[in-house]
Amino acid sequence: MQPFLKSVAExxxxxxxxxxxxxxxxxxxxxxxxxxRNYLGGLVKRPLWMPGVxxxxxLMGELSGMQAxxxxxxxLKLYNVFRSVTGSTEEFDRFYNWGExxxxxxxxxxxxxxxxxKLFMNIxxxxxxxxxxxxxxxxxxELVRQFWGSxxxxxxxxxxKEFLWIWEALYNIYMKYRELxxxxxMAYEGMIFRHVAGLVEDDKLPGTGAVKYFVAGFNALNECxxxxxxxxxxxxxxxxxxxxxxxxxxxxxxxxxxxxxxNIRRYPHDGYEGDTGNLSVTPPDIDIVAVPSNTGQAKxxxxxxxxxxxxxxxxxxxxxxxxxSLLMPVLSSLPDEAGSVNITxxxxxxxxxxxxxxxxxxxxxxxxxxxxxxxxxxxxxEVISLLRHPEYPAEAREEAMQLxxxxxxxxxxRVESRIAGRGEMGRxxxxxxxxxxxxxxxxxxxxxxxxxxxxxxxxxGDDDGLPExxxxxxxxxxxxxxMCTALRRLRDTVAGAGxxxxxxTMVKLLKRVLSSVRIPFHGEPxxxxxxxxxxxxxxxxxxxxxxxxxxxxxxPSVMPAPSFIPYTLxxxxxxxxxxxxxxxYSYYFYRLLHRANKVTLVYNTRSDGxxxxxxxxxxxxxxxxxxxxxxxxxxxxxxxxxDQRPVLIExxxxxxERLREIAGAGRSQGYLSANALNSYMDCSMRFYFRYxxxxxxxxxxxxxxxxxxxxxxLHRAAFxxxxxxxxxxxxxxxIDRMTGKSGITENCVERxxxxxxxxxxxxxxxxxxxxxxxxxxxxxxxLRQILERDRREAPFExxxxxxxxxxxxxxxxxxxxxxxxxxxxxxxxxxxQGVTRVADYKTGGDDAIYRxxxxxxxxxDPKRKKAVFQTFFYSWLYIRQGGGGxxxxxxxxxxxxxxxxxxxxxEKPDRSPPRPVNDFREYMGPFEExxxxxxxxxxxxxxxxxxxxxxxxxxxxxYRVLCHR
Numbered sequence: 001m002q003p004f005l006k007s008v009a010e011x012x013x014x015x016x017x018x019x020x021x022x023x024x025x026x027x028x029x030x031x032x033x034x035x036x037r038n039y040l041g042g043l044v045k046r047p048l049w050m051p052g053v054x055x056x057x058x059l060m061g062e063l064s065g066m067q068a069x070x071x072x073x074x075x076l077k078l079y080n081v082f083r084s085v086t087g088s089t090e091e092f093d094r095f096y097n098w099g100e101x102x103x104x105x106x107x108x109x110x111x112x113x114x115x116x117x118k119l120f121m122n123i124x125x126x127x128x129x130x131x132x133x134x135x136x137x138x139x140x141x142e143l144v145r146q147f148w149g150s151x152x153x154x155x156x157x158x159x160x161k162e163f164l165w166i167w168e169a170l171y172n173i174y175m176k177y178r179e180l181x182x183x184x185x186m187a188y189e190g191m192i193f194r195h196v197a198g199l200v201e202d203d204k205l206p207g208t209g210a211v212k213y214f215v216a217g218f219n220a221l222n223e224c225x226x227x228x229x230x231x232x233x234x235x236x237x238x239x240x241x242x243x244x245x246x247x248x249x250x251x252x253x254x255x256x257x258x259x260x261x262x263n264i265r266r267y268p269h270d271g272y273e274g275d276t277g278n279l280s281v282t283p284p285d286i287d288i289v290a291v292p293s294n295t296g297q298a299k300x301x302x303x304x305x306x307x308x309x310x311x312x313x314x315x316x317x318x319x320x321x322x323x324x325s326l327l328m329p330v331l332s333s334l335p336d337e338a339g340s341v342n343i344t345x346x347x348x349x350x351x352x353x354x355x356x357x358x359x360x361x362x363x364x365x366x367x368x369x370x371x372x373x374x375x376x377x378x379x380x381x382e383v384i385s386l387l388r389h390p391e392y393p394a395e396a397r398e399e400a401m402q403l404x405x406x407x408x409x410x411x412x413x414r415v416e417s418r419i420a421g422r423g424e425m426g427r428x429x430x431x432x433x434x435x436x437x438x439x440x441x442x443x444x445x446x447x448x449x450x451x452x453x454x455x456x457x458x459x460x461g462d463d464d465g466l467p468e469x470x471x472x473x474x475x476x477x478x479x480x481x482x483m484c485t486a487l488r489r490l491r492d493t494v495a496g497a498g499x500x501x502x503x504x505t506m507v508k509l510l511k512r513v514l515s516s517v518r519i520p521f522h523g524e525p526x527x528x529x530x531x532x533x534x535x536x537x538x539x540x541x542x543x544x545x546x547x548x549x550x551x552x553x554x555x556p557s558v559m560p561a562p563s564f565i566p567y568t569l570x571x572x573x574x575x576x577x578x579x580x581x582x583x584x585y586s587y588y589f590y591r592l593l594h595r596a597n598k599v600t601l602v603y604n605t606r607s608d609g610x611x612x613x614x615x616x617x618x619x620x621x622x623x624x625x626x627x628x629x630x631x632x633x634x635x636x637x638x639x640x641x642x643d644q645r646p647v648l649i650e651x652x653x654x655x656x657e658r659l660r661e662i663a664g665a666g667r668s669q670g671y672l673s674a675n676a677l678n679s680y681m682d683c684s685m686r687f688y689f690r691y692x693x694x695x696x697x698x699x700x701x702x703x704x705x706x707x708x709x710x711x712x713x714l715h716r717a718a719f720x721x722x723x724x725x726x727x728x729x730x731x732x733x734x735i736d737r738m739t740g741k742s743g744i745t746e747n748c749v750e751r752x753x754x755x756x757x758x759x760x761x762x763x764x765x766x767x768x769x770x771x772x773x774x775x776x777x778x779x780x781x782x783l784r785q786i787l788e789r790d791r792r793e794a795p796f797e798x799x800x801x802x803x804x805x806x807x808x809x810x811x812x813x814x815x816x817x818x819x820x821x822x823x824x825x826x827x828x829x830x831x832x833q834g835v836t837r838v839a840d841y842k843t844g845g846d847d848a849i850y851r852x853x854x855x856x857x858x859x860x861d862p863k864r865k866k867a868v869f870q871t872f873f874y875s876w877l878y879i880r881q882g883g884g885g886x887x888x889x890x891x892x893x894x895x896x897x898x899x900x901x902x903x904x905x906x907e908k909p910d911r912s913p914p915r916p917v918n919d920f921r922e923y924m925g926p927f928e929e930x931x932x933x934x935x936x937x938x939x940x941x942x943x944x945x946x947x948x949x950x951x952x953x954x955x956x957x958x959y960r961v962l963c964h965r
Contacts, residue, residue: 001278001595003541004243005032008216009039011241011272012051021049024210026056031344031532032217032539038526052210056225057189059213063205063228064195069186072490072513075099076497077186081177086169093505096512101562103188106174108565110190111222113197114573119565120171166564193224200231215267216241217539219587220259220580229267240267243539245594247279247627256590258583275594279627284596286622288550288632290605290615297548297602298329300635318530318542320592322555324348326548330531340528344536346518349486354479355514357391361443362507365433369414376432377414380407386429393453396425413772425449436506440491443510444484451480482519534588541595550603552614556585589618605634647947647963649688656941658692663821671806671823672935674870680938681859683948687938689959692945710775711843714894715827716752717779718786718841719802721745722828726801730830732794735787745783749776785897796832803829805877809928811936820935826874827892836883838875838920839890842867848891848905849914853926857934860950867891868905875920876927886919 012020020040027033033053040050054062061067069077078099079092088095109116181187187195199205213232221229232238242263248254249261291297319330324345334341349355364382371377384407386392387400399422407415421430428449433442454477490513494501501509530542534555549555560578563570570577593599601622607613622628649655663672680687689695721744725734738744753772790796806823828839846867850856856869871889879887889905896903906914917923937943947954947963954960 001275001282001541003035003039003595004241004274005036005216005539005541006039007274008214008241008272009036009043012214013040013043015271018048019211020051022051022211024052024054024059024208024213026054026059026213026215027217028056028219028538029217029535030055031536034526035540036216051214056218057192060189060192060196060224060228062208063199064187064192065206066187066192066195067185068189068192069181070489070493071100071103071516072493072509073186073497074103074181074188076493076499077180077184078102078173078177080497080499081173081180082169085172085176091505092499092501093508096509097562101564102170102173104561105170105564106177107188107190108575109174110188110194111224112573112575113194113223113227114575116171116174119569119573120167120174170564190224193222197224197227200227205231211237213238214241215239217243218263219538219591220576220584221263226266233267239272240269241272241274242267242269243274243591243594244276245279245590246276248590249276255579255583255586257587258580260587278594279590283628284545284593285598286628286630287598287600288615288619288623288630289600289602290632290634291602292605292634292636294323294604294606295326295329296635297604298326298333300548300600300602301333301335301546316529316542317544317546318532318537318540320532320534320537320545320547321345321549322534322547323549324533327351327531330548334529342526342528342530343521344530344532346520348515349479349482349517349519350515352479353389354391354483357386357389358443358447358483358514359507359511360386360389361429361446362439362510365439365442366504366507368432370432376417376430378417378420378430380412380415383407383415383420383430391450393425393450395453396423399423399426433503436501436503436509437491437494439503439506440487440494440510444487444491447480447484447487451477451484454480478519482517483514486513486517534585537588537592540592542592543595543597545592545596545599546602547592547599548602550601550616550619552616555589555616555618556582586618647685648944649685650944651941655688655692656939659939660818662691664819671821672938673822673824674873677822677873677934678866678869681857681861681864681934682953683860683957684938684945685947685963686957686959688945689962695959695962707843710779711841713749713752713775713779714782714843715802715841716755717745717748717783718828720748720751721783721786722798722801726798729795729797730790732791735791735794739784739787739791745780745787746776748783749779752779782894782897785894786892789897789903793830793832796830796837799829799831799836800826801828802826805874805881807877807880809932809935811932811939818939820939822873822877822931822935824870824874824877826878829878831885835886835888835918836878837888837890838871838878839892840867840871840874841892841894843894845895846891846893848893848903849908850905852907852909853923853930857930860948860953862950862952871905872920872923872927873931876924876931879921879924887921888918889920 012023016023025033025036027036033055037050037053057068075096076092079095082088082095082099082102083090106116108114109119178191181191196205215229215238218225229238229240240263242260244257244260244264249257249264251257252261289300291300321327321330327343327345327347328351331341331343360382364378364386367379367382369377384404387404392400403415403420403422403426406412406419415430417430417432421427425446428446431442433439487510490509494506530540547555552558558578560581565573565575567577569575601616601619603615603619605613623630623632651659662670676687676691679690721738722730753776802825804823804825806821808819808821811818811820826838827841828837830837830839844867847865848868850865850868855861856865856872858864868889868891871891875887875889891903891905893903904914905917907917908914920927954963957963
């Protein structure tokens with residue numbers, strides 16, 4: 001079947017020939033004009049002046065001599081008028097949405113030639129309605145009466161008062177807004193349309209270059225368009241070409257024909273005979289496919305065997321996207337045989353990584369802080385996200401990664417600009433931008449610098465992250481260029497409006513502006529598979545149509561545009577309502593069926609976001625029409641999970657050598673610690689990853705002092721507390737002196753922050769960071785309670801503080817005797833009344849009551865008492881290193897420091913009371929026996945490393961992804 005635009009081209013060329021050069025074509029959108037030119041060009045046999053091709057907006061602008069301003073300018077101008085009329089102090093950011101709604105209402109009021117003084121009038125008495133609205137029909141007057149009558153039934157509600165407040169100001173805002181725009185040579189589209197309608201009414205319409213106009217592909221006309229078309233029709237200077245099918249125009253109740261029935265009657269065309277009966281004679285095959293996911297719709301061509309292979313023929317196939325978020329999934333899913341692809345919508349800038357990078361920069365500025373001493377800092381999390389972002393220039397990547405490492409190691413909650421601002425990129429990024437305009441300049445400087453880096457010859461690639469289709473390529477520089485252009489326009493617009501905008505408001509405005517930017521794809525617009533939104537289909541025809549997102553609420557959308565004009569008043573003034581909106585989209589849908597051979601309609605069966613899982617009403621209409629041949633099927637994706645086999649690693653000679661390197665006595669300074677042994681007993685695979693494969697656990701920014709850091713700080717602060725008394729007898733007087741001396745515990749805490757021991761570089765000082773200040777206060781209170789608890793035990797001797805102990809243990813095996821090194825750092829050893837206490841500080845909720853010695857060595861037991869094992873391990877080390885006399889293991893549980901509860905490790909094999917472990921020498925034999933068995937298992941070549949069978953152990957394991965857990 002012949003496309004609508006091609007039949008129009010043939011008719012006009014046959015009738016007017018070379019005279020077409022003096023005429024102009026009017027289309028609802030630019031894409032229809034592009035296709036029309038192509039069809040007409042294929043008919044011409046000799047050189048010919050082509051007719052002008054324009055949209056109705058182009059024509060109105062030409063006739064009015066006015067130019068529409070951009071949306072940001074219009075909103076800023078309206079904001080100034082709104083404040084002057086209402087006296088409101090509303091921030092522009094909060095007004096922005098209101099402004100868009102007002103402009104849309106004003107635009108519709110103008111396009112439909114509604115008298116604003118009548119529309120926005122507040123009726124104080126119902127008896128005045130007949131006097132004010134004598135131009136209305138009785139039905140319209142009754143609608144107005146019903147609406148305002150609800151306000152006269154007692155006192156208005158809170159919502160009614162809010163509505164009345166803005167409603168009573170709308171007319172003044174409307175008039176002053178139009179006056180302001182007119183004085184500055186600006187306009188919104190409805191204002192332009194109304195001006196042309198006024199020129200027609202006053203018989204002052206200027207002459208144009210076109211002798212005749214041809215209007216093609218329209219459906220719903222507003223009153224301004226009708227007034228212009230009536231005028232041109234009266235002068236005999238216009239012909240109309242309507243694309244419709246009698247299937248819905250002859251049915252007075254069918255929504256798709258709501259506007260077309262009036263168009264045919266009001267603007268008939270006697271000479272042109274279009275094919276208006278296709279649907280009844282040769283209806284397309286309808287294939288309805290249900291898909292159980294949103295993005296899964298994009299996979300339908302490959303999964304369902306659909307072939308969109310358009311080749312070079314733009315008439316063959318089209319993919320329609322009511323939900324444009326499916327654009328990238330669709331492009332990624334196109335089969336290779338699709339060949340050339342043309343995307344009419346352009347690529348949304350908000351979907352690029354560059355958009356996220358720019359928003360990170362802006363958000364980081366909002367979160368920056370300048371202290372009382374002028375120190376500028378930025379939040380550590382945001383700084384890391386920015387430095388690790390793929391858009392951060394490669395030239396500055398090395399410095400960036402060094403800074404990331406420093407932030408993580410120091411757990412910096414705030415990063416000073418003097419530390420971060422190194423190198424050219426660092427200096428541009430880590431500085432303060434005060435105010436909205438300064439923020440725009442800040443972003444532009446950074447992005448322009450990146451643009452220079454990516455210019456040809458500078459070595460940075462153009463990886464844009466797009467699917468590798470031949471005609472779907474946008475170099476990364478285009479993203480930068482488009483963003484810089486949008487920011488410059490916004491900067492000029494805001495500067496020209498003279499409205500002061502703060503940083504927070506500017507960030508929100510930036511997101512709105514950049515979210516609306518689309519970068520055109522490179523490619524041949526008239527070649528290949530067409531991927532387009534619904535509006536781009538106007539006037540176009542395709543043989544094979546794949547229509548996605550055919551869900552109620554998506555197509556058609558059930559959400560009416562927000563408006564200050566209530567539904568009842570819209571009906572009274574003949575303004576568009578949701579019924580008209582639905583009729584427009586009904587026409588778009590059925591019109592695309594006119595000349596199609598096959599139409600595939602895909603919908604999502606799941607409830608997800610916009611999707612309710614409910615099929616579109618248009619599918620139901622096709623199913624129950626009795627006219628269309630409909631085939632329905634469900635597409636089920638086969639997602640069989642891979643076989644879950646237990647993960648294990650055999651002990652190869654290399655692994656055994658690595659084990660001997662770690663803990664072989666005399667081979668190295670290494671040893672097996674209590675933490676390593678606890679790790680093995682929890683999961684031998686975790687032990688392998690951490691100690692054999694040496695896979696470092698990912699560093700985490702906790703945003704504060706986490707539990708691990710808090711525990712380390714307590715150990716270190718307790719060390720500094722007793723360090724001056726190491727090797728000495730601690731008396732009650734010594735403790736009283738320490739508790740009475742102001743600031744001693746706080747000083748120990750501060751020293752711990754500066755010097756946490758080991759390779760740790762230090763934490764933010766409590767005086768410079770709020771969260772650190774809280775943690776420091778808690779630590780100081782714990783130290784005071786430790787002193788209070790120790791006062792009960794005084795006098796006692798400090799034997800050792802944070803001292804390393806090692807012990808070798810002999811194992812018998814197939815290769816003879818093997819010496820295994822074990823060891824660890826004991827927090828504190830003291831002696832009182834002949835009893836040595838081996839103490840370990842614990843900040844968690846560790847339980848000190850265990851069942852049996854064997855239970856401390858149970859493999860994969862989530863309830864195993866690891867703290868008891870660790871303290872026993874330290875006591876064992878101390879005794880094996882020559883420690884004599886009674887040895888009492890002690891867990892310093894900080895949570896018990898504030899109570900009178902005695903801190904005792906106890907054995908409780910049954911329901912009898914726990915037996916206190918007062919002398920570990922009694923337990924040395926069973927402990928060493930189990931320890932030997934554990935070490936023999938670790939060094940047994942026939943025992944592989946296995947993932948834990950108990951999955952709860954894997955919950956917080958950093959390596960669980962490697963085990964498919």
